Amino acid sequence: MVRAPCCEKMGLKKGPWTPEEDHVLVTYIQQYGHGNWRALPKLAGLLRCGKSCRLRWTNYLRPDIKRGNFSREEEDAIINLHEMLGNRWSAIAARLPGRTDNEIKNVWHTHLKKRLKQNQTTTSETRAHFFSTKTEQETEHSEKYESLDCGPASPPQCTSSGTSSATTSDNNKTCMEFDGYAANLPEADESFWSEVLSAENSDQMVDQFQAIGVGPADDGFCLDMYDHNSMDFWFNILPGADEIPELLLGV
DNA sequence: AATTCGCACAACCGCAATGCC
């Protein structure tokens, strides 16, 4: 048995709020606060359900709400937070003063998803270029990459469609999701760096790692390369390399 | 000028979490 929507109760109004209703709600809350949302509409003389009043207040009428377009900084923040938190809109909103979860959700679905998709297309072109120019040996490597335990990933908690991110660390491997697939990559420990340094094109690779501030600890760089924990990170470094190091292939 | 289409945003719905008795 499905619970009937609260507003189906006799006489309760649905749909867009009128300025008069807004005025009544704001005046009441300013005067008495909103102790009990369920009781509020009756006390304020509104023909709305408490849920509708709460939503109207939290998403639109609250005095601390910042109206108007999102700045580029805010959009970037949403994208970053979404990468970290997933669709936890209220958690994202908590980090963006004056913005509501509903507003952020709308902006995400109308603007940011598209923006992300465009960026992703650019990245995919880079990847396509990388794989189209690979040598025979690299082909072998990329086949290995493609044959990693890369079954479709379980529904990603913190990734949006098509994006990538590191998820868990397990058995000394870091699991990465990449366009819906998961790959286990090794931890970047000392042996990782010794393999990098002994690779044929080590100078080139080390240059590229160092360019982004990542490298072996004794070279004065941080070891925590999984701060850069997306496949974009790897593809940004690797296009210039002659081959993908075995380590990155999880071999 | 009329109609269609797509976008943006407000509002709703249902489930989950939390609080209270």
Place this chain on the structure above:
DNA sequence: AGGCATTGCGGTTGTGCGAAT
């Protein structure tokens, strides 16, 4: 501890409006 009421949250829908045809 269990049941009910309330609140919070995320997904989805409805509506208004401007652009395109």
